[in-house]
Amino acid sequence: MNYTKYIFIVLAIVLSSCGAAKKVKGSKTAKENLSVKNIIASHEAASPSFKTMAARIQVTYEDDDTQQSVTVSLRMEKDKTIWVKVSLLGITLVKANITPDRVQYYETIGGTYFNGDYALLSDWLGTEINFDKAQAILLGQSIFNINKADYKSTVLQNKYKLQPNVQPQNFIHSLFLNPENFKISSESLSQPNDERLLSVRYTDYQKVGTDFYPSEIKINTTEKDSKTNIDVIYKKIDLDVNIGFPFSIPEGYDEIKL
Known part of the structure; x- marks a missing residue:
């Protein structure tokens, strides 16, 4: 199993600043x-407000060849740092530290590390990815900026469906609130010419403090004949706790270069 690719799929689709707009x-x-204006404003205002977060999540990964479940420790300093440690039976498999301008990680099985920008993640996912x-x-927020001038809204199956007024070529985006x-x-997000699809579904939310956080995220990606399914379950969330982000690449590891 490619743990390096696995953890970054988790981070990027498992991996928004506070909305100042008035919430409906x-x-x-x-x-x-x-109106679409009020729907978008309410979604932006629903972005959780916190300084730090510490969470424990269970991640189940399945692709064409492998199925694996691991425990993930997630720490965040909002808008500044995403820190992740992936463990299996108490053994650290992957540790990563992500900031707005840098991606760093190492994985212990292959003894490799990466220290660079978001190009590797974007290449793996088939769409541009960044810290935000x-x-x-x-x-549980939209991965794209949405605004009333470019998006339209309808009600479908008791959800607010938002999609661009005009979909760009080979780029079909939609979201339900x-x-x-x-x-x-x-x-x-679908790119039909490339036979590529990214789907993120939130089965439920939990209220922590005054805001809503995901309880479970189901992520599905397909590219041609290859499929990947990831299930992310938040076991525990603690907000505004005193946490650190320890990270150092072990000596003797081989660097992955693009």
Whole structure:
């Protein structure tokens, strides 16, 4: 199993600053007459407000050849750092430290490390990824900037469906928002010419403090005949705790270069 690719798929689709816009009060039923402006503003306002977060998550990964479940320790300093340690039976497999301008990680099985920008992650995922997008996925926010001028809204299956007025060539984006909290229910990006699809679905949310955080994220990616499924379950979330982000690449590891 390629643990290096695995952890970064988790980070990038398992991996938003606070919205200042006024939030529309949620409801059990999606409202047909709610404007796209208010829907987008409410989604932006639903971005969680915290300084630090420490979480323990269970990640199950399945591709064409492998199925594996691991425990992941996740730490975040909002808008600054995403720190991850992947363990199996108490043994550290991967440790990563991600900031807005740098990606660093090492994996113990192959004895390799990477220290560079987001180009490697973008290449693996088939779409441009950066710190803000990785953070947004982990928090249940849209990975793309959405604005009232470029997007339209409809109500479908009691969800607010948002999609661009005009889809760019070979780039189909859509997202569904829950009417109760304006968090992402599902989001997809399809590139049909490349036979590539990224789908992120949030099965439930939990309220921690005054904000909503994902309880479970189901991630599916396909590229031609290859499929990857990732299930991310948040076991515990602690907010505004005193945490560190220890990271150093062990000596003797081989560098991965693009």
